Amino acid sequence: MTLTNPLDMFDVRGKVALITGASGAFGMVAARVLAGAGCRLVLVAGNASALSDIAQECRAGGGEVTLVNARPETEEICESLMQQALAAYGALDILVVASGMNKVARIDEMAPETFAAVMDANVTQSWLLARAATKQMKAQGTGGKIVLVSSARGLLGHPNGYTAYCASKAATDGIVKALGCELGPTGITVNAIAPTVFRSPLTAWMFEDTDAAKAVRDGFLARVPKGRLGEPEDLAGPLLFLASKASDFYTGHILYADGGYTAG
Known part of the structure; x- marks a missing residue:
């Protein structure tokens, strides 16, 4: 095999990428990376104002963007998102599911409805989107x-x-592995990016120069071989790899963007 330009393997120019949760921390990274790499984007989020902001940023850099103010809460919505990508650009090449949620409470203090809501947002909606995209x-x-x-x-x-x-x-990982096996013969790859703590509006307090933040940060960093917390750009390379031809032989994988946290 001869590669006259190995960077061609990462070329996604003209590809159509649908990103849910596009107004969230990872979704915005995905939008910036794929827009900058030349993808045509369908950006989906429930926060209309934040969605408009990230779309404006992508367009300012020359990106082609279609907006959908929605959350992928039902089968009908997920199917509609695929149809909107098709109507806008004639195809769907890349799906990035960056939508989801977290609710923190000890088990004896967590309502069953809260547990169900997290599972629905992170598991069921991911499954519905993957199903519609497939x-x-x-x-x-x-x-x-x-x-x-x-x-x-x-x-x-x-x-x-x-x-x-x-x-x-853990259920998301199971979906990825099962679909990696199921869809292998189709040419559709299914993978996941699994970060540890990285800078976002939700974790900004961990980066602050306070005694409380330092105590939590130091305890966490003792487990991170790279010795620092994650930055948004740490997710950019893995995403471009998984969205491009470079990862054609990779499916069913969980790619840990964690500075070595899960290694030891």
Whole structure:
């Protein structure tokens, strides 16, 4: 095999990417990366104002963007999202599921409804989106890339009220592995990016220069071989890899963006 330009393997110019949770921390990273790499985007989120902001940013850089103000809460909505991508650009090549939620409470203090809500947002909705995308990609007959967002907590427990979140991300990992096996012959790859703590509005307090933040941060960093917390750009490379031809032989994988946290 001869590669005159190995970077061609990462070329996603002109591909159509649908990103749910596009107004969230990882969703915005995905939008910036794929827009910058030349994808045509369908950005989906429930927060209309934040969705508009990230779309404006992508367009300012020359990106082609279609907006859908919705949450993938039902089969009908998920099917509609695929149809909107088809109507806008004629195809769907990449699905990035960055939508989801977390509710923290110890098990004896967590309402069953809360547990169910986390499982629905992180598991059922991911499954529905993957199902809808699979149908569309199979109909096109050209393969495709499905990227879910997992977490180091899908592999590891947590002592402070994470039963719903850990269970949901372990289930996400199961979907990825099962679909990797099921869809292997179709040319559709299914993988997940699993970060540990990285900078976002929800974790900004951990980066602050306070005694409380430092205590929590130092305890966490003792487990991270790289010796620092994650930055949004740490997710950019893995996403481009999983969205491009470079990962054609990779499916059913959980790619840990964690500075070595899960290694030891």
